[in-house]
Amino acid sequence: MxxxxxxxxxxxxxxxxxxxxxxxxxxxxxxxxxxxxxxxxxxxxxxxxxxxxxxxxxxxxxxxxxxxxxxxxxxxxxxxxxxxxxxxxxxxxxxxxxxxxxxxxxxxxxxxxxxxxxxxxxxxxxxxxxxxxxxxxxxxxxxxxxxxxxxxxxxxxxxxxxxxxDFEVVVALPDIEVSTKKAREILPDSVPLRSMVNNVGKACGMIYSLFKDDVELFGRCMMGDKIVEPYRSQLIPGYSEVKEEVRDLVYGITISGSGPGVIIVPKEGEVSKIKEILNEVWGCPVYHTKxxxxxxxxxxx
CATH class of the missing domain: 3.30.230.10 (Ribosomal Protein S5; domain 2)
Known part of the structure; x- marks a missing residue:
C-alpha cells in the first residue's frame, strides 16, 4: 500500500x-x-x-x-x-x-x-x-x-x-473562544464529598443505561454533574439560557469537553424545536447526528 x-x-x-x-x-x-x-x-x-x-x-x-x-x-x-x-x-x-x-x-x-x-x-x-x-x-x-x-x-x-x-445526538458549536487551559484552570482543586458521591452515582447510572438501552436515563444522568459544568458554563455565554429553554425537549444536555461545544440527547420529534432555540441564542452550526x-x-x- x-x-x-x-x-x-x-x-x-x-x-x-x-x-x-x-x-x-x-x-x-x-x-x-x-x-x-x-x-x-x-x-x-x-x-x-x-x-x-x-x-x-x-x-x-x-x-x-x-x-x-x-x-x-x-x-x-x-x-x-x-x-x-x-x-x-x-x-x-x-x-x-x-x-x-x-x-x-x-x-x-x-x-x-x-x-x-x-x-x-x-x-x-x-x-x-x-x-x-x-x-x-x-x-x-x-x-x-x-x-x-x-x-x-x-x-x-x-x-x-x-x-x-447507537442513539442520536444534537451538537451545537457556538462561535465562542474557550481555551483548554482556562477551562482547566477554572476548576476547583478540591470538591465537597457530597459532590463527588453525586457524580460517581450519575456516572454509574449512565453506564447502566447503556446496557439497558435507556437513553432517557443516560441523558438525565448526563445532566447531573455538580463539579465541572457549574464552573465551565461561566465561559459560555448563553449556555444557561439554552439549557433552560430546551429542558422539556431533551433527555440531557451538557458541555462537550472544555467547550464551547454543547452536546444534547434529544427527545423523539423535538430536534427541529431544539435547533430553533440554538439558532435564536447562538446562530451557530448545529449537527443532528448520532x-x-x-x-x-x-x-x-
Missing amino acids: ERIKVTSPATSANLGPGYDIFGLALSEPYDTITLSRSKEGISISLKGKGAEKIPTDVDRNTAGVVAREMIKDFNIEEGVKIEIEKGIRPGSGLGSSAASSAGVAFAMNELFNLNLSKLELVKYASLGESISAGFPHADNVAPAIYGGFTMVINYDPLEVLHIPV VGSGVQILERD
Missing part, C-alpha cells in the same frame, strides 16, 4: 459527570486524513476549518508527533506525507486535535502493516494530545479509535473500556 485515506470523527469527552474518563464518538463532523509513503521525513499540509491556526511543524502538530513516534519506535525507514482536511474546528470542545492524532495513528498502522491493537493505537494517539493538553490524554482519542462510548479507567498501564451504542463508529477507511491504494 502506498496511500490511505481515512475519516476521523469528532468526539465528546466528559459527558457531564465522567470528567477525563468518558468519551463518545460522533458520526459528524469529522476530519479527512490522507497518508502517503515518501522517501524520508514527515511533511504536513492542512486545509479546512481553522487550518490556518494549526502549526505544520512536526514537533508542534499533534498528528506529526504521532507519526514521528511511530516511525521511531518501529524503525520505519521511509517517510510519510500527511494531508489533513479539517472538518472539526480547533478549539471546539469536539476533539479536533484528537481526530488528527487518532486518524494518523490508525492510518500509520494500516499503511505500514504494524498490526497494532486498538489499545496500542490509543497509546500513540494520546502522545499527540500532549501537544494541546500538556500530557498524554486519551478521553477523546479513545472513542475516536474504538467508536461508541469509552471509559479511560487507568493510565499506568493504559486501560480503556468500550461499549458499542453516535459514530470511530476512524474509517475511505480509500487505499
Whole structure:
C-alpha cells in the first residue's frame, strides 16, 4: 500500500459527570486524513476549518508527533506525507486535535502493516494530545479509535473500556473562544464529598443505561454533574439560557469537553424545536447526528 485515506470523527469527552474518563464518538463532523509513503521525513499540509491556526511543524502538530513516534519506535525507514482536511474546528470542545492524532495513528498502522491493537493505537494517539493538553490524554482519542462510548479507567498501564451504542445526538458549536487551559484552570482543586458521591452515582447510572438501552436515563444522568459544568458554563455565554429553554425537549444536555461545544440527547420529534432555540441564542452550526463508529477507511491504494 502506498496511500490511505481515512475519516476521523469528532468526539465528546466528559459527558457531564465522567470528567477525563468518558468519551463518545460522533458520526459528524469529522476530519479527512490522507497518508502517503515518501522517501524520508514527515511533511504536513492542512486545509479546512481553522487550518490556518494549526502549526505544520512536526514537533508542534499533534498528528506529526504521532507519526514521528511511530516511525521511531518501529524503525520505519521511509517517510510519510500527511494531508489533513479539517472538518472539526480547533478549539471546539469536539476533539479536533484528537481526530488528527487518532486518524494518523490508525492510518500509520494500516499503511505500514504494524498490526497494532486498538489499545496500542490509543497509546500513540494520546502522545499527540500532549501537544494541546500538556500530557498524554486519551478521553477523546479513545472513542475516536474504538467508536461508541469509552471509559479511560487507568493510565499506568493504559486501560480503556468500550461499549458499542447507537442513539442520536444534537451538537451545537457556538462561535465562542474557550481555551483548554482556562477551562482547566477554572476548576476547583478540591470538591465537597457530597459532590463527588453525586457524580460517581450519575456516572454509574449512565453506564447502566447503556446496557439497558435507556437513553432517557443516560441523558438525565448526563445532566447531573455538580463539579465541572457549574464552573465551565461561566465561559459560555448563553449556555444557561439554552439549557433552560430546551429542558422539556431533551433527555440531557451538557458541555462537550472544555467547550464551547454543547452536546444534547434529544427527545423523539423535538430536534427541529431544539435547533430553533440554538439558532435564536447562538446562530451557530448545529449537527443532528448520532453516535459514530470511530476512524474509517475511505480509500487505499
